[in-house]
Amino acid sequence: MSNIERYLRKDKFPHIWCPGCGNGIVLHAFLRAIDKLNLDQNQVAAVSGIGCSSRATGYVDFCTIHTTHGRALAFATGVKFAKPELTVFVFSGDGDSTAIGGNHFIHACRRNIDLTMIIFNNNIYGMTGGQYSPTTPYMKYASTAPYGNAEQPFNISGLAVAAGASYVARGTTYDAAQLDNLIIKGIENKGFSLIEIFAPCPTVYGRKNKLANPVDLMMWQKELTMPVAKWNQLDDEEKAKYQPTGILTDIDKPEFCDEYAKTCAKAQKIAKGELIS
Amino acid sequence: MSQAYKEKRRFIQGNEACALGAIAAGCRFFAGYPITPSSEIAEVMAKELPLLGGKFVQMEDEIASIAAILGASLSGEKACTATSGPGFSLMQENIGYASLAEIPCVIINVMRGGPSTGSPTSPSQSDLMQAKWGTHGDHPVIVFAPAYISEIFVDTIHCFNLAEKYRVPVILLLDEVIGHMRARMDIYKLSADDIAVIERRKPTVSPAEFMPYDTSDSLVPPMAPFGQGYRFHTTGLIHDRTGFPVNDGLTAESETIRLMKKIYENESDIIEYEEYMTDDMDIMICTFGSTARSAKVAVNKLRDDGIKAGLFRAITLSPFPRKKLRELSARVNKIYVPEMNLGQLRLILERVTRPVQVPIIGINRINLAPISPDEIYQTIKKGEGYV
Known part of the structure; x- marks a missing residue:
């Protein structure tokens, strides 16, 4: 614990998260990952949107931006592209990243810019009081789905893979020990890295869905997920019942800032007449 | 330096003069989304910035474009975006963010007929009220509207200077007439004052003593770029001088009034x-x-x-x-x-x-x-x- 305290703005505590919320478990895993990699605090930027999880930027002692709703990735793209030497993190929730910020999400994946994004997926809009989000499961309840949610949910990690992210991993706060490694691998990946983490919301999601006890929500995570190696062996019908966890994609792919630097070098050669366009 | 300075005079389009003015002002970061009648600005930036080690990116929409320039500005770059009515509408929320978080940036709006998709290739001056009042909440903003090609070049430099000096979003309103008009620009006639460039004020205190919105010596606080040891928080919530959100009415009122005062008490320096x-x-x-x-x-x-x-x-x-x-x-x-x-x-x-x-x-x-x-x-x- 003492090692990670240096990365915290301790005067900003207590935090705003409810008892039983998974966000603190995710933040702790993130700080352990930073600590294990011994990153220079002055060369780290953390960018977030709006929502419960996006308040995380206020608690970590880096250069931090708490941006507008859904726009964290677009701000972070500006930070990273302007100063590629910085290590840039993005904290976001399921609504922030895949509803209002969905367009930025798929394009950051496609562009493969070297950002590490952590999505705290709690299946609900917590801060505004429990409205259904793009990951609220079918027929689960929310304040705006009082008779059950008629929509189908997003598979966020699947979306990232399809959109071209070079590293995608999924974890749960139930299996917190695994998170450090998933985040470290994401930081080490040169390209866009997404770590989607199921983080329970007992206060809002749980209460609406007879899962108000945080332990019940943890057990729900356990029942819902399966390590990807085991999941891969299932037939399609069985696969549909579970969400695979672990590293789902880890591929080498040209990174945006690097590729842009190459095109600048090319442009300068053309301007000097050393290369014909 | 920009090609514009290498020639004594040039036959140039208004949008091109604007892009070259931005480069002359020290802008090295552009993010934008294609839209008529502003696209030539992005095209010139895409061509010129790589030659100067600058950055150009075509984002997925105008909301992302302004967000990216705000991120770049916090990183320490002079940054701008260019658009027209529909894109300008999309940018409004983050213009408010720039006002409240005091992030220097320049937004160029080459006005076309509206409302909605309107008349993309036709001139208009109907975004004046939006430029002033477009984002929600009481907020300061500086708006410039040049009328001549050489003036577009010079005013674009002034817009960057004012953005950096007062830590405020500056909106440059062109219209389709002067954006697409071509005219002679006499570079040799521009005075030193015309093309003088102002840099943002940086903190003189150590990182330990640094407060991002410390206004003890000026209505405009100094600004630290990311990556140089000054770690601070930026938010669109009402915040105090530490940069962290507060929920008290006195701070909300006094900080919003300060944002207005930093512009209105310097009117004589700004107004042309x-x-x-x-x-x-x-x-x-x-x-x-x-x-x-x-x-x-x-x-x-x-x-x-x-x-x-x-x-x-x-x-x-x-x-x-x-x-x-x-x-x-x-x-x-x-x-x-x-x-x-x-x-x-x-x-x-x-x-x-x-x-x-x-x-x-x-x-x-x-x-x-x-x-x-x-x-x-x-x-x-x-x-x-x-x-």
Whole structure:
């Protein structure tokens, strides 16, 4: 614990998260990952949107931006592209990243810019009081789905893979020990890295869905997920019942800032007449 | 340096002059999304910035474009984006963010006919109110509207200077007429003042003592770039001088008022305008942007007829040159306001000249064409117009 305290703005505590919320478990895993990699605090930027999880930027002692709703990735793209030497993190929730910020999400994946994004997926809009989000499961309840949610949910990690992210991993706060490694691998990946983490919301999601006890929500995570190696062996019908966890994609792919630097070098050669366009 | 400086004069398009002005101001980061009639600005930036080690990125939409330039500005770069009406509408929320978080940036809006998709290839001046009031909440913003090609180049530099000096979003309003017009730009005629470049003030205290919104020595706090040891928090929530959100009314009020004061107490440093034959005028034509070009010709024609007309051209539309206009309006019988909208500048004039109670008459066109000198001349001669 003492090692990670240096990365915290301790005067900003207590935090705003409810008892039983998974966000603190995710933040702790993130700080352990930073600590294990011994990153220079002055060369780290953390960018977030709006929502419960996006308040995380206020608690970590880096250069931090708490941006507008859904726009964290677009701000972070500006930070990273302007100063590629910085290590840039993005904290976001399921609504922030895949509803209002969905367009930025798929394009950051496609562009493969070297950002590490952590999505705290709690299946609900917590801060505004429990409205259904793009990951609220079918027929689960929310304040705006009082008779059950008629929509189908997003598979966020699947979306990232399809959109071209070079590293995608999924974890749960139930299996917190695994998170450090998933985040470290994401930081080490040169390209866009997404770590989607199921983080329970007992206060809002749980209460609406007879899962108000945080332990019940943890057990729900356990029942819902399966390590990807085991999941891969299932037939399609069985696969549909579970969400695979672990590293789902880890591929080498040209990174945006690097590729842009190459095109600048090319442009300068053309301007000097050393290369014909 | 930019190609523009290598030549004594150049035949240049308004949008191109704008892009080269940005580069001359030290802008090394551009993020944008294609939209008529502004796209040439992005195209010039895409070509020029790589030669200077700068960054160009075409984002997925205009919301992302302004967000990216704000991120780049926090990283320490001078940054801008360019758009037109529909994109400008999408940018409004983050313009408010830049106002509150005090992030320098320049937003170029080459106005086209609206509302909605409107008339993409036709001129308009109907985004004036949006430039001033587009984002929600009370907020400061600086708005410039040049009328000539060389002036676009120079004013773009001024916009960057003001953004950096006052840590405020600056909106440069062009319209399709001057954005797409080509004219000679005499680079050798530009003065040192015209092209002087201002850099943002950086903190002089150590990182341990640094507070991101410390206004003890100025209404405009110094700004630290990311990556240099100054770790701080930036938020769109109301915050105190530490940069962290607070929920008390006194801070909300005092900080919002400070944001306004840093602009209004420096009006004399910011405001630019042009007067033409105003010394002995009985009739004042007041306008901005490309319409002023026609108005100047109309003034000459009216003078030929023995009518003492004069022109006041507002170059800065926010903060508005209200003191000067109040003074001039007391000396005239009538004010004519030609503009390519249904009376947005007229509305401002009615407010700022109210103590004088001079008739203010609109010459308004939204017929997708520039207002001609003759339309202004004939309206004034016949005593017509919108009251």
